[in-house]
């Protein structure tokens with residue numbers, strides 16, 4: 001995908017630079033080329049069972065904006081750049097949104113390169129293995145504004161038959177890795193009273209996490225018990241160690257804090273009932289913020305001027321634009337995905353329902369670039 005994208009960029013006659021974390025930067029010069037660029041960014045990587053549009057649409061929409069301006073012979077005051085952020089999904093190297101995290105100063109480039117996949121391979125070495133490491137600094141540079149177009153990854157726009165979501169901010173998200181500790185023993189002779197089964201503790205915790213989401217569902221809260229690692233995970237032995245990855249989200253950061261507290265209380269109860277130890281081994285989170293008010297207004301005004309139906313909404317997934325928003329004005333445009341199906345190979349879009357969003361992207365980017 002990286003090679004194909006580079007080929008299309010070259011065919012279109014734009015310059016391409018690659019930074020030290022592999023993010024690809026396409027540039028169309030401005031009339032006043034020293035000014036900070038307007039950036040259109042998203043990602044080409046996918047989840048292991050992901051679809052063809054999550055992230056990819058936003059990068060290709062950016063390239064199409066540049067090509068359209070080129071075809072029209074239209075020059076903007078500021079340069080416009082399109083970025084493909086490396087490792088947005090975190091499918092192989094955690095955390096997700098790694099390159100934009102480094103760009104925003106949230107992690108040192110060296111630390112990012114030292115992230116390892118489950119096989120122990122360093123992220124930096126994996127970049128070298130495919131010739132994806134460039135020489136440009138991956139740290140933030142002056143950016144006038146950043147726009148990310150992305151499929152909604154939810155059912156709202158498709159259900160309402162509205163082509164554009166103007167994303168005003170993001171749900172607040174908490175992630176936790178729970179470590180459940182029990183004691184190995186023989187599954188036969190060990191009396192029930194003497195058992196401390198990490199699998200049972202993890203199962204209780206997974207249910208508690210799910211119940212948390214249902215409790216907050218009326219106010220759009222949600223939760224996932226996403227991944228379980230169990231050791232030794234064998235038929236004849238009670239497991240003594242489990243890691244459970246959980247994720248929960250809420251539109252209101254204050255209510256997310258209530259979910260944090262509810263979960264901790266529930267885990268204490270799970271540990272007592274299952275006679276295991278349950279601790280929070282790792283915590284992370286994102287979201288719970290608003291995108292740049294001027295850019296939101298620009299999108300609203302532009303959509304209105306173009307008679308493009310649009311609704312304001314919050315993003316419920318994480319996106320590179322969340323990190324970029326810490327160092328530059330940023331905003332997102334959502335386009336519908338059919339049935340809200342995403343992180344699934346059946347993910348699909350409708351061309352006619354997508355083009356209005358790309359048109360809005362182009363007009364807003366040009367307005368900003370000429371400001």
Ligand SMILES: [Zn+2]
Nearest residue numbers: 054055088150
């Ligand atoms: Zn994405």
